[in-house]
Amino acid sequence: GESVGLHLPTLSVQEGDNSIINCAYSNSASDYFIWYKQESGKGPQFIIDIRSNMDKRQGQRVTVLLNKTVKHLSLQIAATQPGDSAVYFCAETPSGGGNKLTFGTGTQLKVEL
Amino acid sequence: KAGVTQTPRYLIKTRGQQVTLSCSPISGHRSVSWYQQTPGQGLQFLFEYFSETQRNKGNFPGRFSGRQFSNSRSEMNVSTLELGDSALYLCASSVGQGQQTQYFGPGTRLLVL
Numbered sequence: 001g002e003s004v005g006l007h008l009p010t011l012s013v014q015e016g017d018n019s020i021i022n023c024a025y026s027n028s029a030s031d032y033f034i035w036y037k038q039e040s041g042k043g044p045q046f047i048i049d050i051r052s053n054m055d056k057r058q059g060q061r062v063t064v065l066l067n068k069t070v071k072h073l074s075l076q077i078a079a080t081q082p083g084d085s086a087v088y089f090c091a092e093t094p095s096g097g098g099n100k101l102t103f104g105t106g107t108q109l110k111v112e113l
Numbered sequence: 114k115a116g117v118t119q120t121p122r123y124l125i126k127t128r129g130q131q132v133t134l135s136c137s138p139i140s141g142h143r144s145v146s147w148y149q150q151t152p153g154q155g156l157q158f159l160f161e162y163f164s165e166t167q168r169n170k171g172n173f174p175g176r177f178s179g180r181q182f183s184n185s186r187s188e189m190n191v192s193t194l195e196l197g198d199s200a201l202y203l204c205a206s207s208v209g210q211g212q213q214t215q216y217f218g219p220g221t222r223l224l225v226l
Contacts, residue, residue: 032212043117043203043217044156051212089156098169098210099146103156 008087010108019077021107023090028071030092034101035064035075039086047075047088077109085111114140117206117218125224131192134221138185138206144168145187146215147179150201159202162187163210191223199225 013019025033031052036044050057050064050073057064063076073090087108091101118137126132138145146169147159161169162181179189185206191198201220207213 034214036217041219043205043219046214046216049214091156093212095212097212098163099144099161099205099207099213099215100158100169100171101146101148101156101215102158103148105155 008106008108010110012110012112013080015080015082015111015113017080019075019080019084019109021075021077021088021109023073023075023104023107025071025073025090025092025102025104027092027094027102029094030097030102031095032093033064033066033073034091035062035073036089036091036103037084037086038089038106044089080109080111082111082113085109117204117216119202119204119218119221121221122219123222123224125226126194127226128194128196130194131190132194132223133188133190134202134204134223136187136189136204136206136218138187138204139216142206142208142216143185144207144210144213144215145181145185146205146207147187147189148203148205149173150203150220151199156203159189161210168210194225196225199223 034049035047038044048059087106090104144163146161158171181187203220205215205217207215
């Protein structure tokens with residue numbers, strides 16, 4: 001039958017806990033990866049990016065890990081806060097791909113008080 | 114510095130009509146990309162413009178077109194609207210081409226009846 005929508009995986013965490021959001025990518029030529037956060041009614045907001053010559057990159061309360069061997073990306077959020085509740089997308093682009101981003105389906109993060 | 118702005122924010126059209134959406138990038142940004150977001154297909158790349166030239170195009174029919182002006186502002190046009198064109202249309206800007214960090218606007222919500 002016709003799909004009514006993408007099924008977004010949901011991650012529920014307690015306030016103050018650490019969150020880990022995972023993303024698998026398929027294009028082995030991708031070498032630039034970005035995480036975006038999208039709150040209801042808003043456009044995606046840039047969180048952090050990483051290039052394929054790195055395995056790890058840290059920002060404020062966030063860390064991105066890249067495993068090129070298994071084509072896996074993760075976003076770790078430390079001390080998760082209610083304001084972190086949103087849909088998180090990973091995006092990728094290959095070398096020579098310009099600014100054309102391929103997005104994952106997204107993960108809904110719910111922070112419980 | 115002001116962010117990416119998109120106008121209008123909401124739009125209702127009927128099948129067969131055409132629509133033009135506008136995007137003003139962040140000051141100093143010369144690349145503008147457009148994305149369509151729907152519950153069924155997620156976020157999909159439409160096209161990218163840099164220096165008034167289309168640099169990249171996604172897999173959308175010719176009814177979807179765009180252009181960029183000398184001040185880097187961009188418009189996208191959808192002709193002969195179909196019900197399936199109902200979506201959130203997002204514009205993103207970056208400083209230049211080639212795997213640059215893209216910053217998104219709030220989007221234009223288009224409903225086709």
